Amino acid sequence: MPGKSELEGQLAVVAGFADPRAELEQYPTPPELAATVIHTADLNGDIQDRTIVDLGTGTGMLALGAALRSPHRVIGVDIDRSPLQTAIQNEHRVGATAPIHWVQADVTAGGLSTETPTVVVMNPPFGAQYSNRHADREFLTVSADIADVSYSIHNEGSEEFVTEFAADRAGTITHAFAAEFSVSNQFSFHTSETEQIQSEVFRIEWMWCIDIYHFIPIIPPERPHFD
Numbered sequence: 001m002p003g004k005s006e007l008e009g010q011l012a013v014v015a016g017f018a019d020p021r022a023e024l025e026q027y028p029t030p031p032e033l034a035a036t037v038i039h040t041a042d043l044n045g046d047i048q049d050r051t052i053v054d055l056g057t058g059t060g061m062l063a064l065g066a067a068l069r070s071p072h073r074v075i076g077v078d079i080d081r082s083p084l085q086t087a088i089q090n091e092h093r094v095g096a097t098a099p100i101h102w103v104q105a106d107v108t109a110g111g112l113s114t115e116t117p118t119v120v121v122m123n124p125p126f127g128a129q130y131s132n133r134h135a136d137r138e139f140l141t142v143s144a145d146i147a148d149v150s151y152s153i154h155n156e157g158s159e160e161f162v163t164e165f166a167a168d169r170a171g172t173i174t175h176a177f178a179a180e181f182s183v184s185n186q187f188s189f190h191t192s193e194t195e196q197i198q199s200e201v202f203r204i205e206w207m208w209c210i211d212i213y214h215f216i217p218i219i220p221p222e223r224p225h226f227d
């Protein structure tokens with residue numbers, strides 16, 4: 001398996017958002033962090049022959065990182081068409097050969113499904129700027145529904161929330177690590193040239209427990225006794 005540094009170098013050519021939208025939290029995942037997540041996933045056996053779904057793929061950084069290894073196929077989903085067009089150009093830039101499907105869809109609208117085994121990789125909107133803390137909750141919900149395993153990047157201080165969320169959905173956090181990255185000043189609320197973002201990355205194994213609820217028979221009301 002090629003090393004993490006090699007992957008980071010391959011991802012260095014990925015172009016970022018041409019016209020980033022603050023309300024969608026369109027800041028790029030840096031190549032170093034993407035390479036760390038994808039290389040870790042590959043070492044854990046979570047890339048090879050798997051269907052990889054990048055929720056909120058933006059310009060495709062995580063999806064392309066996965067495509068540079070040996071997945072079955074890769075699906076990048078984003079609500080905004082513009083970064084997906086950049087993602088298509090990025091696909092040609094990095095020269096990944098694995099099949100990639102770029103899908104314009106609202107992740108939170110429901111209806112996403114894939115075959116198994118599926119691994120979700122994602123750097124979802126955090127909700128940090130809009131008093132919408134844990135906007136990542138809906139992305140985690142989709143991960144729990146479609147993935148066997150997910151790798152997700154959250155803002156600092158999310159451990160308690162992610163742990164409780166996973167426990168509620170019969171998920172198990174197997175790996176967690178902190179990662180700092182910088183994004184260049186691209187929104188009016190950024191006060192310096194670069195913003196340092198403290199993040200936390202989680203690997204979660206999801207149990208396919210949701211469907212059993214559909215099979216639990218409704219307990220009939222107690223029948224009256226006639227003696």
Ligand SMILES: C[S@@+](CC[C@H](N)C(=O)[O-])C[C@H]1O[C@@H](n2cnc3c(N)ncnc32)[C@H](O)[C@@H]1O
Nearest residue numbers: 024028029056057058059060061078079106107
């Ligand atoms: C932090 S960025 C991820 C960036 C991406 N990993 C990259 O490096 O380009 C979050 C992404 O989620 C997308 N997004 C936000 N809300 C969404 C939704 N409801 N459904 C799908 N994508 C959404 C944004 O358009 C943005 O591209």
